[in-house]
Amino acid sequence: MAKGSLTFERGEGSRDYLDTSYKSGQNFRFYLLVAMLACFVCLAVGFVIGWFAHPAKSQNHTSDIPTTTGKILSGLSRDKIKEYHKFLTNKPRLTATDGEFEAVDYIVAQMSSHGLDSVKVKSYDVLMSYPNSSNPNKVQVLSGGTVLFQSQPYEKGLSGEDNSKIVPPYNSFAPAGQAQGKIIYVNYGRIEDFLFLRDNLSVDFTNTLVIARYGRVFRGDKLKNAWKFNASGLILFTDPADFNADNSSKTYPDSWWMPPSGLQRGTVGGDGDYLTPFYPATDYAYRLDVSEVDLPKIPCQPIGYGDAYHILSRMGGRKAPTAWQGGLNFTYHIGPDMDDPLTEVRLEVNNYVKIRPVKNIIATIKGSLEPDRYVILGNHHDTWVYGAIDPLSGSAAALEISRVFGNMLKTGWRPRRTIVICSWSGEEEGLLGSTEWVEDHMKVLYERAVAYLNVDYTVDFTYALAIGTSPLLQDSIFEATKKIPNPTPSNSEKTLYDIWKKHLPADKSNPDTEPEVYYSLGSGSDMATFYQRAGVPSTDMYYTYDQNRWPILSYPLYHSAYETYHMYSAYIDPSYNYTLAMAQLWAILACDIAEANILPFNAKRYSTAIEKFVTEKEELFGQSWKLNNVNLKSLKSAAKNFSQATAKFHEMIKDLDSPSELKVRQINDRLMNLERAFIDPEGLPGRRIYKHVVFAPSKYDSYSDNSFPGIVDTMVDIEQNNLDKWDLLKQQVFVATHSVAMATNTLDDVGL
Structure with a gap:
């Protein structure tokens, strides 16, 4: 047939x-x-x-991890870091200005010369906010129409700088407007400060200005609070109690302390481009009209404590509480009465918004075996003024890492997984460059990103490491620090880990404890969108000061015109030993993750943290939850099951004998996706942009995280704001319970 x-x-x-x-x-x-x-x-x-x-061998693709570490330690040069740093800090690099574009060209040229596989510039067109240089913002004290005092138009140069042409003092995205009248001192401008004044002193903020000192919470949250309480405008100042804690007569340029003329710039806006929420600001993007955007509502302006003196010293009314007293040499009063009944304060803000390009630099080293798995290093290159600490100490370190990685490539080295080095734009105005890039690559990152390692800056003082991290990365960080020499040669401790443990132990009463890390990453730098929306395990690392010696809220010259190369090289890290140590940590941690067969993530750290958080919530809220029938039992059960699952999972890894590459890939996918299990597509109540169920910025302070933020923020509304949100709370407890259960399933072979 x-x-x-x-x-x-x-x-x-x-x-x-x-x-x-x-x-x-x-x-x-x-x-x-x-x-x-x-x-x-x-x-x-x-x-x-x-x-x-076939069994997965210890892969290094022409070098094993110790050799990689040795090449990094011997290759990185403090002199080269200093050279990069000196150039980058020689002029202001404000986002989308000629100064920043010059920095972009310089970084691209350097990275390209290093021989990396790819160096690209990716631009996005975003809404930016700038001050009007020809009509500067101002704060005035008036009496009967006479100007008694007016704030300085710029910070005068104190160490040879010509500051007359730098960006004038302003808060990005504070709207243009004028406010005039009486003024009220609101301490740090936190929600509890406003509530104290309203509920205990019967203060009415309607149509008054308020003045708050910087610190404790994000400046944008201070402005939101002022608006919510019906104030007409906000003045922010750097109090010497927080920025000259030694009460020293020696301030910049003779020390690192803020002088009276210094002030802190900073955004009061949100994260990402206002006109393209949730989507990248590409050239073909659909954009909202500015009139449709929820921008800040009332004017705001920063001043130094030299200028604030002329306002606060004239204020009368009730004496401020002891805890509200600052570092100026008089008693602070609440107001709104002034020493002269005719005296008023006038605030004039002339900021404007404009669409401008942010230019990210993306450099890649293609992985040899898993090119579709990414270990990402990130820092930003835009500044408010000279930016010697934030961010350019980190930019200089990133350039030196790029040079050494390029040299290693020339000797035949290539990591198992792809390494990506990112230099972001627009971080200072609201994480613009990194947010738009993550939005542009969200689906790919969700499937392929292994870790994001952020260094906003390397060093603000030389006492101890400060590291915020996903619990998954904690052990990787510890192991990396054990490979790095102690940057203080005169000290008896041999490694960076040893000196970190000595200066910042997790348990102050136990000298043999491990070093302290914090899990509160917040949204103060570029790791935020990776962590909060893409679910990429992330860390943020820097060297800092002794907070027991100086209980200050940030390094003193933060975001001021005095954050110069002179300041850094004279008072912060003259030897550049600590800047070098941070570059070593950044590079070695990246390679440890990029070259390991099985990812060095410890899921048991996560389950331990979650059980601790659940116990804390029970101690804080258990009684009221019981009275209102909140299902705590299921959340506790889910946390316990997760702990059992992580223990079983790591026992399985320990018992592996020469696993195949397929088995290694399966294990790594489960480790990599564990963080994603805590991403809720619906986002947090009223804040869809934040999607991490376990860690997300507080509703009342974007700089710091809450554990189980949907639960905690709802309880704040119930207990402090007297809102009936018990049904919402029950939903958020369920969401948390379900997310923990899904994390348990993620570690299972089948997971269904």
Whole structure:
């Protein structure tokens, strides 16, 4: 039948059916071709199966991890870091100005010369906020129409700088407007400060200005609070109690303390581009009209404590509480009365908004075995003024890491996984560059990003490491610090880990405890969108001061015109030993993660943290939850099951004997996706941009996290704001319970 069918289909009527010479030769060639093709397919399939089935060796792809570490330690140069740093800090690098574009060109040229696989610039067009240089913002004290005092238009140069042409003092995204009238002192401008004044002193903020000192919470939250309590405008100042804690007569340029003329710039806006929420600000993006955008509502302006003196010293009314007293040499009063009944304060803000490009630099080293898995290093290159600490100490370190990685590539080294070095734009105005890039690559990052390692800056003082991290990365960080020499050679401790543990132990009463890390990453730098929305395990690292010695809220010259190369090289890290140590940590941690067969993530750290958080919530809220039928039992059960699952998972890893590459990939996918299990697509109540159920910025302070933020923020509304949100609370407890249960499933072989 087959032959007859062949004859019929060919339509070869002139050939005799019994003449098989032609047909048999054709069949032979056909079967030979099929056989050859089958052999090829079998060989290919066999190769793939053999590759994934063979035991995964300790892969380093021409070098093992100790050799990689040795090359990093011997290759990184403090002199090269200093060279990069000096150039980058020689002029202001405000976002989307000529100064920043010059920095972009410089970084691209340097990274390209280092021999990395790819160096690209990716731009986004975002809404930016700038001050009007020809009509500067101002704060005035008036009496009967006479100007008694006016704030300085810029910070005068104190160490040879010409500051007359730097960006004038302003708060980005504070709207243009004027406010005039009496003024009230609101301490740090936290929600509890406003509530204290309203509920205990019957203060009415309507149509008054308020003045708050910087610190404790994000400046944008201070402005929101002022608006919510019906104030007409906000003045922010750097109090010497917080920025000159030694009460020293020696301030910049003779020390690192803030002088009276110094002030802190900073955004009061949100994260990402206002006009393209949740989506990247590409050239083809749909944009909202500015009139549709929820920008800050009342004007706001920063001043130094030299200027604040002229306002606060004239204020009367009730004496401020002891805890509200600051560092100026008089008693602080609440107001709104002034020493002269005719005295008023006037605030004038002339900021404007404009669409401008932010330019990110993305450099890649392609992985040899898993090019579709990314270990990402990030820092930003935009500044408020000279930015010697924040961020350019980090930018200089990133450039030096790029140079050393390039040299290692030339010797044949290549990591197992792809390493990406990112230099972000627009961080200072609201994480603009990194947020738009994550939004642009969200789906790919969700599937492929292994870790994001952020260094906003390297060093603000030389006492101890400060590291915020996902629990998953904690052990990786510890192991990396054990490979790095102590940057204080005169100290007896041998490694960075040893000196970190000595200066910042997790348990102050136990000298043998491990070092302290914090899990509260907040949204103060570029790790935020990676962590809060893409669910990428993230860390933020820097070297800092002794907070027991100086209980200050940030390094003193933060975001001021005095954050200069002179300040850094004279008072912060003159030897550049600590800047070098941070570069070593950043590079070694990246390579440890990029080169390991099985990712060095410890899921047990996560389950331990969650059980601790659940216990804390029970201690804080258990009684009221019981009275209102909140299902705590299921949350406790989910946390316990998660702990059992993480223990079982790591026992399975420990018992592996020469696992195949396929098995390694399966294990790593579960570790990598564990963080994603805590991402809720619906986001937090009223704040869809934040999606991490376990860690997210507080509703009342974007700088710091709450554990289980949906629960905690709802309880604040119930207990402090007297709102009936018990149904919402029950929903958030359920969301937390479900997320923990899904994390447990993530670690299972099947997970269904």
